Amino acid sequence: MNAPGRGVFVTGTDTGVGKTLVACTLARSLRERGLRVGVMKPVETGVGDAGPLDALALREAAGVDDPLERICPARFAQPSAPPVAARAEGRDVDLQAIRQAFTELRQRHEYLIVEGAGGLLVRVAGEVSMADLAQEFELPLLVVARGALGTFNHTHLTLEAARTRELPVAGVVVSQVDGALSSADADNLGALRESLGARWLGEIPPLEPGARPQPGCIDLASLLGR
Ligand SMILES: Nc1ncnc2c1ncn2[C@@H]1O[C@H](COP(=O)(O)OP(=O)(O)OP(=O)(O)O)[C@@H](O)[C@H]1O
Numbered sequence: 001m002n003a004p005g006r007g008v009f010v011t012g013t014d015t016g017v018g019k020t021l022v023a024c025t026l027a028r029s030l031r032e033r034g035l036r037v038g039v040m041k042p043v044e045t046g047v048g049d050a051g052p053l054d055a056l057a058l059r060e061a062a063g064v065d066d067p068l069e070r071i072c073p074a075r076f077a078q079p080s081a082p083p084v085a086a087r088a089e090g091r092d093v094d095l096q097a098i099r100q101a102f103t104e105l106r107q108r109h110e111y112l113i114v115e116g117a118g119g120l121l122v123r124v125a126g127e128v129s130m131a132d133l134a135q136e137f138e139l140p141l142l143v144v145a146r147g148a149l150g151t152f153n154h155t156h157l158t159l160e161a162a163r164t165r166e167l168p169v170a171g172v173v174v175s176q177v178d179g180a181l182s183s184a185d186a187d188n189l190g191a192l193r194e195s196l197g198a199r200w201l202g203e204i205p206p207l208e209p210g211a212r213p214q215p216g217c218i219d220l221a222s223l224l225g226r
């Protein structure tokens with residue numbers, strides 16, 4: 001499969017909704033299809049002694065040897081929004097380093113999966129948001145949402161923010177981070193699915209710690225077709 005210059009910007013309706021899990025699942029699935037997949041986490045906060053855990057998970061899933069500094073050029077200890085975490089260290093987020101790393105990764109890989117931090121309007125640096133970064137990278141959004149009550153509103157708010165900025169949306173994947181759904185939640189999720197039509201790309205059921213989703217959770221044919 002040859003798909004030069006393609007990829008997605010994985011954003012979420014919130015922090016902790018399953019972006020990394022979905023991005024890793026996507027990376028593995030595309031690798032299995034023979035695609036040379038690259039990954040990037042432009043900025044990661046909450047980085048401790050074990051390093052940037054999202055970037056490490058993404059690198060492992062994609063099976064790439066790109067240096068961590070390129071996959072994740074901006075790393076900060078405080079678990080807060082990037083400019084806030086940077087300020088806590090008396091630093092700024094180096095946007096030029098992020099742009100340079102992206103350019104290099106895009107040249108090396110057929111398909112690039114970029115995971116944002118938090119949701120779409122979280123700032124990367126100054127007034128520049130994740131939405132601005134996705135626009136600059138010319139990558140369609142893959143929106144990850146949780147399964148529980150509230151997700152209809154959060155998902156459509158995110159899609160509306162994308163529409164306002166004329167950002168293309170590749171689709172939505174729901175990850176059931178909060179465990180098994182009540183029947184009311186399941187009904188709500190059904191309503192979300194219906195409202196999304198072809199933008200619904202799949203659902204990851206509640207997983208045991210450390211378990212990997214089944215291949216096929218994400219509708220790759222639809223994703224790659226857009
Ligand atoms: N379907 C699921 N079943 C069980 N646990 C899940 C599921 N999806 C995600 N999780 C867990 O929920 C937590 C948050 O997921 P993840 O790290 O992928 O979210 P994120 O959106 O990338 O968060 P961040 O904003 O910190 O980058 C992780 O511990 C992950 O393993």
Ligand SMILES: [Mg+2]
Pocket residue numbers: 019020021054115
């Ligand atoms: Mg993550």
